[in-house]
Amino acid sequence: MNKIARLFKSKLLITSIVLSSVGFLSNAEESREIISWETKKLSADFYCEGAFHGDFNKDGAVDVVSGPYWYEGPDFTKKHEYRPAKKYDPKEYSDNFLTFVHDFNNDDWDDILIIGWPGYKKDHEHVWYENTKGKGGAWPKRDAFNEVDNESPAFGNLVGDENPELIFHFKGHLGWAAPDPKDPTKPWTFHKISENLKLTRYAHGLGFGDVNGDGRTDFVQSKGWWEQPESIENDPLWRHHKWPFKLDGAQMLVYDVDGDGDNDIITAIASHGFGIAWLEHVKVNGAIEFKMHRFINAKPGENRYGVKFSQPHAFDMADFNGDGVTDFVVGKRFWAHGPKGDPEPNAPAVTYWFEIKRGVKGLPGGVDFVPHLIHDDSGVGTQVAAGDLNGDGFPDVISGNKKGTHIHIQKRKKVSEKEWKAAQPKLLNLEG
Secondary structure, three states: OOHHHHHHHOOOEOOOOEEEEEEEEOOOOOEEEEEEEEEEEEEOOOOOOOEEEEOOOOOOOOEEEEOOEEEOOOOOOOEEEOOOOOOOOOOOOOOOOEEEEEOOOOOOOOEEEEEOOOEOOOOOOOEEEOOOOOOOOOOOEEEOOOOEEEEEEEEEOOOOOOOOEEEEEEOOEEEEEEOEOOEOOOOOEEEEOOOOOOOOOOOOOEEEEOOOOOOOOEEEEOOEEEEOOOOOOOOOOOEEEEOOOOOEOOEOEEEOOOOOOOOEEEEEOEOOOOOEEEEEEEEEOOEEEEEEEEEEOOOHHHOOOOOOOOOOOOEEEEOOOOOOOOEEEEEOEOOEOEOOOOOOOOOOOOEEEEEEEOOOOOOHHHOEEEEEEEEOOOOEOOOOEEEOOOOOOOOEEEEEEOOEEEEEEEEEEEEEHHHHHHHOOOOOOOOO
16 A cells, blocks of 8 residues: 555545645646645644654654654654643643754754743743653653743744754843753753843744844844844843834744845734734835735735634744745634633634745735635644655644644645646735
C-alpha cells in the first residue's frame, strides 16, 4: 500500500479536504496547481495553546510536540509522554501557552521549551525539557525564567549571536533572556531594553525584525518599536519609536509586504476582537512612519473576499505557494475566555493562510491579501506554527488548542486553467 493510500486509511484523517488555490504556473505551461489540505487530529483533548515541531529521535523525520506528548513523524500515530500528562477543561486554561524547540545544551538533540501562564503561576512554569536521547521516560525539567509576561512571547535571534532568545517583557520592561552557554541548566538572565512601560502580564503584541534597515534586529511591540543600538554591552536602553495608532494584537510579523525594500508589519488589531492589518513602512521628511491598512474586520463586507472571524490570536509566516513571496497563517482562537467571554466565541474555529499578492491596482501599496481556508474546525491557540512536516518542501501547519491537536498537511494537484480559475477566492462584487 502506498503512502497516500495509508494516509486515507488512517482514522486520523479528516475526510473532507479543504481546497485553496495557488496563483502560479507549474512546469507545464498548460496547467496550474492548486493546494489542498489533509487534516489529522492527533488528539481531541486540550493540553496546550501552542504546538511546534522538531526531530526528537534523530531519525531524520520531523516530529510534532503538543502539550505533554511528542508524535513521531512521518505518520504521527505513535506518541511519547515526555512530561506528566494532564488534560484541561476547555472552559479553563492549560499550563502551556506556547511551545518552542531548540537544542539548549548543545548535545545535538532537540529539547522543548514550554511557556506557561503569562507572568508567574504555580505549576504553570516557564521551563525547558532536556531530551533523553532516545532513552524514553520523563525528560529532565530545567528552569528558564521565573516570570514571562505577554501572551505571545517570541523565540528567535534578536541580538545577532549564534542562538535564539526568548523575547518578552518582565515587570513592565521589554527585553530578552537566554541560557548561559557555559551552563544551560542554570536559570536564564533577563536583559531589559526599555524603561518601565507599566505593561501587565497579559499585554498583547510582540515581534522582532530589522525596521530601519541598519542590519540590526529591532524589538516590535504594540506600543511601538525599539531600535537596537550599535552595541548592547552593559544592556543599554533601546530608542523607542511610538505608533500613531492603537494596537492590541498578538504576534507581530516583520516583513517587506509590498516589496519596496523596507520592512512592514502584519498583526491583529485586537486579539480578542476583530481586525487584521498591515502597517506600511513609509518615509516622511526622511523619518520612518507607518500607515495602518485593515484588510479583515468585523463585517464580511469589510474584506474584499467576504472573510471575517474574531480572535485572531496567533500568526506565523511561510511561503505557502512557492512564489517567492512570504505569506502568513492565522486563525480564530477558540474559547479564549470560555463559551461566552468574547465576540462570536462559538463561531467556526477557522484557519486561513493569506497569500500576499503584489502589484494589484487600487490597493494600498498595491498589495492584496487573498484568503485560503485551511480548515473550519480547529483554529489556533496563542500560537500556530508553519513548517514542512513530511519533507516534501511545502509548508504545513500545526495547532494545539481547546479543539485538540491538529496538523494540516499541504498537497499539490495539477489542474487545467479553467479548474484553477474556478478555485480562486471570489471578490465581493469589487474590481481588482
